[in-house]
Amino acid sequence: MLARVLSAALVGVEAALVRVEVDVSPGLPMFTTVGLPDSAVRESRERVRTAIRNAGFAFPSERITVNLAPADLRKEGASFDLPIALGILSATGVVVEGRIGSFAVVGELALNGQIQGVRGVLAVGLTCRRLRIGTLVVPLANHREALAVDDLKVLAAPTLREAVDFLNGAVQVAVTPAPPALAAATDDLDFTDVRGQAHAKRALEIAAAGAHNVLLVGPPGGGKTMLARRLAAILPPLSRDEVIESSTIWSVAGLLPRHGELMSRRPFRAPHHTISVSGLIGGGSPPHPGEVTLAHLGVLFLDELPEFHQHVLESLRQPIEDGRVTIARASGVSDFPARFQLIAAANPCRRGCPSLDACLCTPAERARYLGRLSRPLLDRIDLHVELPALPPADVQGVASGEASEAIRARVDVARQRQRDRFRASAIRVNAAMSSRQVRRFCRVSAEAERLLAAAMTQLGLSARGHDRVLKVARSIADLVGSEGLTVEHCAEAIQYRGLDRQWRA
Secondary structure, three states, X not given: XXXXXXXXXXXXXXXXXXXXXEEEEOOOOEEEXXXXXXXXXXXXXXXXXXXXXHOOOOOOOOEEEEEEEOOOOOXXXXXXXXXXXXXXXXXXXXXXXXXXXXXEEOOEEXXXXXXXXXXXXXXXXXXXXXXXOOEEEEEHXXXXXXXXXXXXXXXXXXXXXXHHHHHOOOOOXXXXXXXXXXXXXXXXXXXXXOOOOHHHHHHHHHHHHHOOOEEEEOOXXXXXXXXXXXXXXXXXXOOHHHHHHHXXXXXXXXXXXXXXXXXXXXXXXXXXXXXXXXXXXXXXXXXXXXXXXXXXXXXXXXXXHXXXXXXXXHOOHHXXXXXXXXXXXXXXXXXXXXXXXXXXXXXXXXXXXXOOOOOOOOHHHHHHHHOOOOHHHHHOOOEEEEOOOOOHHHHHOOOOXXXXXXXXXXXXXXXXXXXXXXXXXXXXOHHHOOHHHHHHHOOEOHHHHHHHHHHHHHHOOOHHHHHHHXXXXXXXXXXXXXXXXXXXHHHHHHOOEHXXXXXXX
């Protein structure tokens, strides 16, 4: 007898519908799975056989063929355990015929018949809603996560036995309408903790207002890491759609908490400088998301930037420019979102001397160290901020800086101006403006044009660097509520291109 159960396979950060077809026919006992299954799917036959028996059902001593269609799509993971088991029980008459056809099912089976949580349930739920599949059966551990998808009926079963009883109409499974919980804040990072460095704080406020990339250069202990880790505290909160988008990525990566919490804060990722290209950009076969995708809609912090391998840093160019990563493998092409805000930090020299006066490195050694950062990469970083060593008065004094809440209020107002400005386009922040939008929204006076022309000559700015100066100037103007760009706005934006001057020298 033939039975069909709907399920889903993860492709990148999305889910594709899969039809699990199970045929139980007379013949020698055999269990065959076809349809490009990986090792975890092929091993499911042992988990399914044992789970069915321990749940109190008879496992058929016949020929069982499982086809995962479409056959040209790679299937991985243990989420097909439950649909395969229900397909076998439906084909043998344990599940009433016709009861399972309108459901999508995902879940991993333990040997005792318990249904274990799986990754990517949020992506599966979004696919079900898009394809108008009304009901999704998930493990109890993924129940609250799946409830985040509107207009989708979610049913959670803790065991295989209870799932069968529900499908046969023997029991009623309660549908919990409560929305999923949001992950609570786990720290209290605030800008009031940062002593001194008013110039860097101002730069980070501008960066937050327009979603600009920042490079902090200064001696060890100057506050670079402290400032970078507090940037997320002044960024606007995630919208409802952004919560779903970010949580879907983390769900696919298996990083979402199993008790159903969604992302409530913008992601902050800080990979070590020994990371590989695949770890940073994504890779594998099939491809999996990297750190740039996990930082989508949040912050990617690269500490000790010159210590990263050269080819790893150069791989960042395309994600920074396009906001997406496309990974091509023999098994297919995967597209990952990567709209992150890059915050990088670097010492001014290899030894990490406390100040320029006490530096033991020669000027050539200092230039060679920062010279590991290529001009094309620096072009894509909007603000280059140089931090001086902290004087004793700032170190020993009482921290009395402005609170993150007050800074975030100004950032929120500036972001709202940008949303109003770009309401007819797909972008929402100044940093994402195209060249045409820069010419339209960043018009300057003749005096400011002369200042920019002089900066291009003296700093050797490229056309991309020129546009990024204008984008930063636009964010500075938004912070003060100015519609036009003045000479003062452009002059402040130009001063954040210090490394262009060093690179040209």
